[in-house]
Amino acid sequence: MNYWLMKSEPDTFGIDHLAARPNQTEPWDGVRNFQVRNWLRDDMKVGDLAFFYHSSCKIPGITGIVKIIKAGYPDSTAFDPASKYFDPRSTEAKPLWYRVDVKLVKKFAEMITLQQLRAVPALQSMRLLERGSRLSITPVTAKEWETILKLAA
DNA sequence: GCCAACGTTGGC
């Protein structure tokens, strides 16, 4: 089983949006980066857990945990000319982009801020914290996962 | 709003 960190802008789709969804479930679509696409398509499995991260906001940080409840399948927003994620290179016969479905597991009482994460020596090599890291989904090691969970306690 | 970092595009 793998661990992940998934970024979202709280103004667009934050953890409270997810909490308000029927079944607290949502397709994670709109990813248009090949590296992340490969993880979505090949590596994110049912039962994997991910931190839900708020980015591009006043206080960025981890706000909770979600679970992958459906593994990679074609992102149909790429087929829809009306969607802002439309990509004519992707077809139903040969899909280019993928998504997974996530379900809310837990919203933290207190957000773990990016600033807090940076201050933890055990997290220095975390993918998220790498210089210039911009990927909307990044892998998290089991060790990092445990370390961060303790911060949430 | 600025700007560093970096992925993608497209001309050659």
Place this chain on the structure above:
DNA sequence: GCCAACGTTGGC
């Protein structure tokens, strides 16, 4: 296949 230009991300 190189690489400059461009666009986007995202923290500050």
